Amino acid sequence: MACSGCSTENGLPKGCRNNGACASGSCEKLPVFDWLANMSQPVDILKFPYVEVKFKNDRKEFYYNIDNLPLVVGDVIAVEANPGHDIGRVSLSGELVRSQMKHRKVKPSEALPKIYRKANQKDIDVWQACREKEHQMMLDARRIAREIGLEMKISDVEYQGDGSKATFYYTSETRVDFRQLIREYASAFRCRIEMRQIGFRQEASKLGGIGSCGRELCCSTWLTDFRSVSTSAARYQQLSINPQKIAGQCGKLKCCLNYELDSYLDALKDFPRTDLLLETEKGKAYCVKIDVFKKEVWLAYQDPRLSTWYSFKADKVQKFLAENKAGKPTKSLEDLNQEYNEVASSFNKDIIEENSLQRFETPKSKRRRKRNKNTYSKNKNKSSDKMKTDGTTNAKRKPNKKRYKKTKPKKKGD
Incomplete structure (x- = not known):
């Protein structure tokens, strides 16, 4: 509706x-x-x-x-x-x-x-008049708080419908002694004052805004409960711990980091621990990174001279670790990667070209291109034959005197 x-x-x-x-x-x-x-x-x-x-x-x-x-x-x-x-x-x-x-x-x-x-109409008129005062009242309240020297921010002001009381919503990281501030507000605004502290997430939900995704903030449209968000949610999702990227409009961690966290935790159950050490014939290998979407684990040697990364499926790495637990070192990463690629290539052969995007398209004819080549070769042959009959070349060709003949200017009497 x-x-x-x-x-x-x-x-x-x-x-x-x-x-x-x-x-x-x-x-x-x-x-x-x-x-x-x-x-x-x-x-x-x-x-x-x-x-x-x-x-x-x-x-x-x-x-x-x-x-x-x-x-x-x-x-x-x-x-x-x-x-x-x-x-x-x-x-x-x-x-x-x-x-x-x-x-x-x-x-x-x-x-x-x-x-x-x-x-009634009188109640509505008083209510609308109070609503129109709120923005200027918020600016004046910020100025007064700044003159007193309080470390706080007035986020919003809400008048009561009859205009007898005003509620000031503020945010602050420390405890604020606003006894003097209330006296200043009461003398400036001539109404009853109520101070209410809110968090930074509640401030963003009240003011609204556009997030980095290009849409309106979740807290100002549909989100009603604010759950705690930790940096471990970003680590589980393989995100960089950069405050400028994972922080929202409120300065805290984005609430959307919790949306897909459960799916990542379920997917990571099939992966080995990231602090694994794999015993190979060539030396010890460790986990460099994991790819949750492809279900792959990237391994590399601890020796800094061998800096090549090798990718394996998560279930394959689990088998390698099981062999180590049995006391048997695995083959080198090069041999294991070669065997893995050979098996994968045997299953990825596209015999009937089902993966080709152009299998239903007819190839374009090259008739026009051949015709252009033929005309170009014919013109080239004609020019070469003409040069042979004239006995001249481009470099030794004499200029045409008729073409560059100067004409005398006509007189007025002519």
């Missing part, structure tokens, strides 16, 4: 100007598809009296519909806050809220904050 406010007008998109907060369809940030929207309880008493309300960015909370108001997704409502009231949009209602509360481990109870009413 697309947003009705973003429909087109004269072939151009109008845009609802809600920056993804319209909560009426696919343009919402971190949306949940309500597949039970068309189903309702036959009795009003059995309806689930809780709704999910979305505020600025990705903040969502559950509220108790004490008056059983007929709410649908996208309605602007006034909810209970401390102090005063806040304005938000309904992002989910009905039976699907029950499963969402169970997923987030929130128990349904009357102690949850309540829904007051549907927002």
Whole structure:
């Protein structure tokens, strides 16, 4: 279901100007598809009296519909806050809220904050006016914190719907004593101040951005839980430990390093240890690198004079190690690699040319090329015969006097 406010007008998109907060369809940030929207309880008493309300960015909370108001997704409502009231949009209602509360481990109870009413025009005007102040307020807050000398960064500012309180989200690597900062903010902005520290990953999810893959950040679109990412995930995937390549917009390791980690761990079970030492007739060999996709292990001698690398399948290397465990050294890497290549080449022969990409194409005729060669040879023979009859060559040919004859300029009377 697309947003009705973003429909087109004269072939151009109008845009609802809600920056993804319209909560009426696919343009919402971190949306949940309500597949039970068309189903309702036959009795009003059995309806689930809780709704999910979305505020600025990705903040969502559950509220108790004490008056059983007929709410649908996208309605602007006034909810209970401390102090005063806040304005938000309904992002989910009905039976699907029950499963969402169970997923987030929130128990349904009357102690949850309540829904007051549907927002009237005055509530919406005050709410929009507060939203327009937030950006300038964030810039002023950064300036004040810099003048005091605090090592912190104000990432975002969120006004309460009635304008009585402002929440400042900040990031810092050290503990910050912001008692003086709160006094400065209270005198500058004339409202109640609340400071809330967030992590660098939460900051990236709030602000959004484009990753190195060219797509929007996962944390700002669909990722809701932030798992710890370690450098061992990059080592298992044979990636270089370069902070500039494996770090995201937040400065931490990319969350996508965990996506394929389980597949790599399953594939590495068939590989030998990377710190292996293979006893050969020519000396000891060690593992240089492994190729997970081709299931190959590259071996080389410990002797620095023998710097050639040899590739073998992982199961073959396991057999070599089993021979060493039995007390029998294997052949040299050159002999083993030659035997391996001979066996592989015998199976890779393409007798009927199935691997040829041009087997269904007809070869192009070279008739035109031959014709050009014939005409060139004929013209060459004619020129050589003419030179023989004239008795001259290109080097000794005399210039034609008629061709270079000078003409006298005509006079005016002629």
